[in-house]
Amino acid sequence: MGRYILKRLAMLIPVILGVIFVVFFIMDLAPGSPVNQMVSENATEEEIQAIIDEYGFDDPLLVRYGRYIWDLLHGDLGRSYTTKQPVLELYLQKLGATAQLAISAILLAMIMSLPLGIYAAVKQNKWQDGACMVISLLGLSIPNFWLGLMLIILFALHLGWFPASGNRELISIVLPAFTEGTGLMAFLTRTTRSSMLETIRADYMVTARAKGVTRVASVMKHALKNALIPIVNASGMQLAYVMAGSVLTETVFAWPGVGRQLVIAITDRDIPVITGFLIMGATITALINLTVDIVYAYVDPRIKVQYATKKKAKKTPKAKEEKAA
Amino acid sequence: MSEIMKNDDIVLQVEDLRVEYHTDESLVKAVNGIDLTVRRNQTLGLVGETGAGKTTTALSIMNLIPDQVGVIAGGSITLEGKKTLEMSDEEMNHIRGKDVAMIFQDPMTALNPVTTVGDQIAEALRIHEGLDKKAAAEKAGKMLEVVGIPAERANEYPHQFSGGMKQRVVIAIGLSCNPHLLIADEPTTALDVTIQAQVLEIMQELKEKFQMSMIMITHDLGIVAEICDEVSVMYAGRIVEHGTLEDVFEHTKHPYTEGLFNSLPDINDRSRKLTPIPGLMPDPANLPQGCAFAPRCRYATEECTKAVPEKRWISDTHYVACSAYDDPAFHIERKVD
Numbered sequence: 001m002g003r004y005i006l007k008r009l010a011m012l013i014p015v016i017l018g019v020i021f022v023v024f025f026i027m028d029l030a031p032g033s034p035v036n037q038m039v040s041e042n043a044t045e046e047e048i049q050a051i052i053d054e055y056g057f058d059d060p061l062l063v064r065y066g067r068y069i070w071d072l073l074h075g076d077l078g079r080s081y082t083t084k085q086p087v088l089e090l091y092l093q094k095l096g097a098t099a100q101l102a103i104s105a106i107l108l109a110m111i112m113s114l115p116l117g118i119y120a121a122v123k124q125n126k127w128q129d130g131a132c133m134v135i136s137l138l139g140l141s142i143p144n145f146w147l148g149l150m151l152i153i154l155f156a157l158h159l160g161w162f163p164a165s166g167n168r169e170l171i172s173i174v175l176p177a178f179t180e181g182t183g184l185m186a187f188l189t190r191t192t193r194s195s196m197l198e199t200i201r202a203d204y205m206v207t208a209r210a211k212g213v214t215r216v217a218s219v220m221k222h223a224l225k226n227a228l229i230p231i232v233n234a235s236g237m238q239l240a241y242v243m244a245g246s247v248l249t250e251t252v253f254a255w256p257g258v259g260r261q262l263v264i265a266i267t268d269r270d271i272p273v274i275t276g277f278l279i280m281g282a283t284i285t286a287l288i289n290l291t292v293d294i295v296y297a298y299v300d301p302r303i304k305v306q307y308a309t310k311k312k313a314k315k316t317p318k319a320k321e322e323k324a325a
Numbered sequence: 326m327s328e329i330m331k332n333d334d335i336v337l338q339v340e341d342l343r344v345e346y347h348t349d350e351s352l353v354k355a356v357n358g359i360d361l362t363v364r365r366n367q368t369l370g371l372v373g374e375t376g377a378g379k380t381t382t383a384l385s386i387m388n389l390i391p392d393q394v395g396v397i398a399g400g401s402i403t404l405e406g407k408k409t410l411e412m413s414d415e416e417m418n419h420i421r422g423k424d425v426a427m428i429f430q431d432p433m434t435a436l437n438p439v440t441t442v443g444d445q446i447a448e449a450l451r452i453h454e455g456l457d458k459k460a461a462a463e464k465a466g467k468m469l470e471v472v473g474i475p476a477e478r479a480n481e482y483p484h485q486f487s488g489g490m491k492q493r494v495v496i497a498i499g500l501s502c503n504p505h506l507l508i509a510d511e512p513t514t515a516l517d518v519t520i521q522a523q524v525l526e527i528m529q530e531l532k533e534k535f536q537m538s539m540i541m542i543t544h545d546l547g548i549v550a551e552i553c554d555e556v557s558v559m560y561a562g563r564i565v566e567h568g569t570l571e572d573v574f575e576h577t578k579h580p581y582t583e584g585l586f587n588s589l590p591d592i593n594d595r596s597r598k599l600t601p602i603p604g605l606m607p608d609p610a611n612l613p614q615g616c617a618f619a620p621r622c623r624y625a626t627e628e629c630t631k632a633v634p635e636k637r638w639i640s641d642t643h644y645v646a647c648s649a650y651d652d653p654a655f656h657i658e659r660k661v662d
Binding site for chain 1: 384387389393414415418419420421422423426427429431434435436437438439440445448449452453482484495498499
């Protein structure tokens with residue numbers, strides 16, 4: 001297992017290199033230059049040239065790429081062109097708010113989707129199933145930014161129960177988390193339902209009922225436990241997605257998170273911030289995926305065995321070599 | 326034998342059981358009025374091809390017919406004096422696993438893959454005997470030993486066991502609360518021949534040890550010969566012949582039973598050609614009007630296609646459902662010496 005985790009961590013390196021290259025390439029193709037954002041309107045040619053020289057904007061793409069990687073190896077993600085703040089520091093500053101939103105949204109989504117999905121599966125093809133699916137379809141089809149605005153109008157402007165934007169008090173989390181959570185809920189409900197549909201028909205369910213296990217207990221204990229793998233997988237994917245920054249929700253609620261900062265950076269053509277945030281996003285996504293894979297092993301003992309056999313499979317060729325020698 | 330004693334001796338009485346499956350396309354008549362009687366400490370063999378309605382019958386006794394599509398259309402099931410079909414699901418939960426238990430055909434899928442085998446055995450004990458976690462785990466370990474698996478393997482998961490071992494675990498689950506009746510639904514079909522013998526031996530041994538009655542559902546006449554006291558031969562949801570082991574094996578009456586025997590290879594006469602029964606079992610959604618076996622029966626006459634044949638008692642213990650016996654001179658060709 002430890003070996004497996006190390007291997008997965010090592011696989012992060014090519015992923016990050018790839019992400020950096022793609023970001024560099026795209027930013028290079030995009031029209032305009034960051035210089036315009038960095039100098040005053042009536043800057044002279046010399047001043048502009050000085051900045052170009054200082055940052056090496058004229059260097060070939062590969063040279064800039066190499067320089068960036070070199071800095072990255074030293075733990076330096078560069079500084080923002082506009083605020084001169086180190087990118088990593090800026091990212092960590094914004095990560096807290098995003099994590100807070102992401103975790104509340106995913107928890108809210110799970111609390112809603114697990115009962116809905118299980119209930120829909122148990123009542124398959126009956127009206128209750130239809131009702132659950134309509135709710136989840138609504139969650140999927142209502143755009144986040146629209147739902148966010150509607151919630152602000154109703155709960156912030158008219159009722160005044162929650163603040164409309166920002167993250168100054170604990171209660172501020174409610175509207176953004178609900179907005180983000182409904183979208184996630186829709187997908188999770190569908191995953192839960194289809195996964196449960198498979199397991200409630202399994203032979204071991206009849207075995208359980210034949211033992212005298214009640215209908216409810218057989219669903220909650222036997223079927224759900226077996227249905228968890230796809231649910232854990234979907235939740236992990238959703239969490240990774242929100243952790244990378246839920247741009248729309250964060251923007252609508254002026255939530256001081258990663259997504260909103262990224263939008264600001266893109267408008268400013270603040271390339272170090274964009275690149276740094278995307279790298280961190282990719283890293284966090286990969287780490288969440290890895291965590292999900294580790295959780296699998298605890299949910300399903302058969303997967304744990306697979307990790308073990310992978311190790312053994314590696315040992316065999318070695319053993320053969322030794323024999324040959 | 327007086328009538329009262331006879332009744333006292335009966336563990337399970339199934340009368341005129343009818344089970345249907347309603348689907349969007351069709352009405353499948355899986356079980357069409359069968360009678361079964363299981364006596365104390367006896368084993369009844371329920372024999373027939375795939376699709377004859379054997380498993381449906383077993384699930385009806387457990388009252389576990391899939392409830393979205395399956396409907397028990399009629400009849401009654403009396404388990405030790407209790408009419409189980411009239412009981413609520415809640416009441417049945419106290420009977421399933423305790424008074425009547427079931428062993429399933431495919432041990433590969435019958436066990437929950439994400440729960441240890443010990444917990445799966447202990448679950449029944451906790452429900453019916455009210456044992457706490459520790460006591461249940463202890464007894465589960467003992468049950469594993471009863472079926473020949475070391476108790477310390479209780480913490481392992483089903484995928485760590487071979488097929489035969491899994492079936493032993495399924496048996497241990499079934500026997501954990503000492504049921505009076507055990508329904509074994511083709512318990513050896515999914516296993517290798519050598520393992521089949523082991524599993525059968527264990528079941529036979531435990532049946533005596535725990536003083537159980539048993540219904541052995543199978544299509545294997547060899548298993549029937551080995552462990553059954555009485556045999557019911559099932560075809561298209563009806564019992565076509567019933568009797569003691571001797572009645573059915575030595576004095577075979579029904580052409581279908583004869584066909585089953587003729588499909589068996591004979592080691593003493595290898596020159597004899599196997600004579601399989603021609604054709605296939607009729608579609609249970611579209612049963613013929615008369616005897617369901619008539620289209621495949623070599624003795625069939627026009628009479629056979631008109632009405633479903635009634636039971637005809639040959640002796641106190643033996644009956645056959647075949648209208649050919651209207652003719653006193655009729656006999657099937659199979660001779661047993």
